[in-house]
Amino acid sequence: MESSRPHVVIVGAGFGGLTAAKRLAGRSVDVTLVDRRNHHLFQPLLYQVATAALSPADIAAPIRSIFADAPNVRVLLDEVVGIDPSKNRVRLARSGPLDHDWLILATGARHSYFGRDGWAQHAPGLKSIEDAIGIRRRVLLALEHAETEVDPRRRNELLTFVVIGGGPTGVEMAGAIAELARRTVSRDFRSITPRCSRVVLVEAGPRILPSFPPGLSNKAELSLRALGVDIRLNSPVSDVAQDLVLVGRDRIPARTVIWAAGVEASPAARWLGAEHDPQGRIFVERDLRVPHYDHVFAIGDTANVPGIDGRALPGIAPVAKQQGRCVADQILGRCSGPFTYRSFGNLATIGRKSAVIDWGHHQQSGFIAWLIWSFAHIWFLIGFRSRIAVGLSWIWNYLTYQRSARLITGETATEHPSTICREAA
């Protein structure tokens, strides 16, 4: 396809890349949007798939259908494996090289085990649909196996769920597992009672939700404890092995361990040989360009952009979306930067009726905060069908405590839960 219009290549159809592509749709540019997945994923609700409240299709939308009505946007299912910035060229794993006039890197982040990569097989992280389904299998199978386990020690191990990391994802996972394991199963199981299960949230620092004001951390801690979560603060994990977590000298035997403790950026900095912070995020200019490469932007979780307090902006969806909009506008010549982030509040939920919100000037917690959290998440979901499906699932879950997506797929009768999760991870 020969065209005189500028060719914009966007790598990554997450929150940042998708927003940029939508902004460029229907404009006088040709856009190629490359992603190694065929779907855009609403990661903030992944934990609800992992805890059987939602189905995968509720929180993912096929990228191709999002741009079905935008003839100037071409969608490519492929993986970027390298970049040659001096030739304005992107290397793809399957297709041939892709030349461009503008390049937007929005390749996000992945979980990091701080150099202890061996822990990944015992403590999967939550980043993709596959991760969520793997964790769901492990949690649900642990309950099934506990129902028939006669050895009390092994039963306790099956009914102990450890979440490592007290940030928003860890807090949301711990709250949701506590509800699933303690309340939802009380009707359906005969041998195990809700009181048999134990959810442990392990945090290395002195408080959970460290990115929130201390008052909200305390409120979240109280809400989690009310759900029965055992919170261990100032407790760095020293080892993770098969069915075991070591916190200092304390041994926590557990079949289900979930990693929510750290992330690192995609290898975009390595592709470009660009300067980056310890998490691998590219130090970009104020207008989000990669230094020395005027035609290359990096946005979202893969970029390090200082906020007004001088600290790097957090890796959250609104930052990526606003940056996506900003770079698209620069390409269209509508603005020239610098990028300024406008915060509309920081949210985290705890279980099915409590949340905390930091609005900056004031804070909110409890049920009203949970309602705001719910509406915000439904509003930002892509697709009319998803909004209705998620809304209805939540109302059903709220009224009945039932989990609509409590399915264990694949062979299940004889498999050890942690083996299955390792295969899925």
Ligand SMILES: Cc1cc2nc3c(=O)[nH]c(=O)nc-3n(C[C@H](O)[C@H](O)[C@H](O)COP(=O)(O)OP(=O)(O)OC[C@H]3O[C@@H](n4cnc5c(N)ncnc54)[C@H](O)[C@@H]3O)c2cc1C
């Ligand atoms: C479990 C979880 C819960 C979260 N909860 C919240 C929340 O409640 N609120 C909030 O604001 N934020 C939340 N976040 C963070 C938020 O999802 C991220 O900040 C946001 O997704 C970053 O957007 P992005 O565009 O930079 O990257 P992503 O949205 O991660 O998108 C990156 C895209 O790039 C693609 N990609 C990566 N590498 C390649 C490659 N080499 N070739 C081709 N394609 C590639 C990926 O497939 C993906 O589609 C959560 C994140 C997780 C994991």
